[in-house]
Amino acid sequence: MSDLQEFNKRLREFLDASPTPFHAVEEMRLRLQEAGFSALDERGEWQLEQGKGYYLIRNGSSIVAFRCGKDPVHERGWRMVGAHTDSPNLKVKPTPELHRHGYFQLGVEVYGGALLNPWFDRDLGLAGRVNYENAQGQLRSALINLNRPVGVIPSLAIHLDRDANNNHSVNPQRDLPVVILQSEESSDFRALLADALGAHGYKDVSAVLDFELSFYDCQPAAMVGWNEDFIASARLDNLLSCYIGLESLLAADTSEHTVLVCNDHEEVGSQSAVGAQGPMLESVLRRIAGDEITWQRAIANSMMISADNAHGIHPNFSDKHDGNHGPLLNAGPVIKNNVNQRYATNSETSSLFRRLCVSSDVAVQSFVVRSDMACGSTIGPLTASAIGVKTLDIGVPTFAMHSIRELAGSKDAYNLRKVLTKYYQLDSVVDAV
Incomplete structure (x- = not known):
């Protein structure tokens, strides 16, 4: 090499x-x-x-x-x-839970001047910092990276938006909530986070207090081009x-x-x-x-x-x-x-x-x-x-x-x-x- x-x-x-x-x-x-x-x-x-x-x-x-x-x-x-x-990325809101038509979604804020259209139809992972209280009543902080597709922002089909290729603007509040699971029951995102922390070795989580989490594209960096002239990431x-x-x-x-x-x-x-x-x-x-x-x-x-x-x-x-x-x-x-x-x-x-x-x-x-x-x-x-x-x-x-x-x-x-x-x-x- x-x-x-x-x-x-x-x-x-x-x-x-x-x-x-x-x-x-x-x-x-x-x-x-x-x-x-x-x-x-x-x-x-x-x-x-x-x-x-x-x-x-x-x-x-x-x-x-x-x-x-x-x-x-x-x-x-x-x-x-x-x-x-x-x-630039999509950050999870403090109270992000959205339950609509049997889908559990997370509301997000746009961090920085993101180019938004490419975020649709991507396999999205989730990562960042989580602050929690442990079993002894102490405040602790953990880095977490759910390095697998846990969310997606599906596009609206062309049949339902015939003008999509000519004039497609993105409304961050309406269009960007991320679908993370399907359930008829209400879900608590902090409870999901506590389970994820436990799976990552943090066994003493009593309660998730707050977080700074961002969605990201799971596709890894790659050499691109016939002669690998480029790096994409x-x-x-x-x-x-x-x-x-x-x-x-x-x-x-x-x-x-x-x-x-x-x-x-x-x-x-x-x-x-x-x-x-x-x-x-x-x-x-x-x-x-x-x-x-x-x-x-x-x-x-x-x-x-x-x-x-x-x-x-x-x-x-x-x-x-x-x-x-x-x-x-x-x-x-x-x-x-x-x-x-x-x-x-x-x-x-x-x-x-x-x-x-x-x-x-x-x-x-x-x-x-x-x-x-x-x-x-x-x-x-x-x-x-x-x-x-x-x-x-x-x-x-x-x-x-x-x-x-x-x-x-x-x-x-x-x-x-x-x-x-x-x-x-x-x-x-x-x-x-």
């Missing part, structure tokens, strides 16, 4: 094991532990050692991992990569970048101060205690620095690369792109630009990245949204404005962003890993720009 094939195999395993941000962070934690990184407790004292790796987790859904370099951090700064752990936006960042961090040597931050809640604005607009990253970096002057000097010597997927030019809809800025799959990572600061790229940070790509023998592309279309955003501008660090926005080109199943090139993630590994090992991100 070639290095590329091995990389994509591990990537697919990571995607399949990460149906929610909670599971993605747990998978990253396991890989960091295996690589010798140590867990930190924010409530305790930190004794950080040169050349050692550490990580901390908040809410089970956001993670910061870092290595302490050889030289003082105020002299060298941090080489940082940022991504996000969340993806749910949640490529943005677990692809989380995995690339993690692989790059682990592949880099330990001489520089390196950071990977993967925040939750980007798809809904990042305004939370663990989102990029919250205090998590800054509080960690300030604690590493130790005092205000060291912090300020370190930030002045630092750089952030925000990694989030880019829109590849779709061969059927090429008019949706600016003619000079239509990234191709398998043609290299994409520098994302926007003059209205929806992306944080400037000419200095993009020039550094271009040099890194050249030295890594990796092609590089640019994306600018059409001037008559609105532009999305990333954690890049939020991080740049929060901590004042020079920032670049880049990403791997993809199709079908925010669909239940997205598509990326089979070579792009591997090549971006090469570039970010080299970035993590730069002697200076100031002299270079």
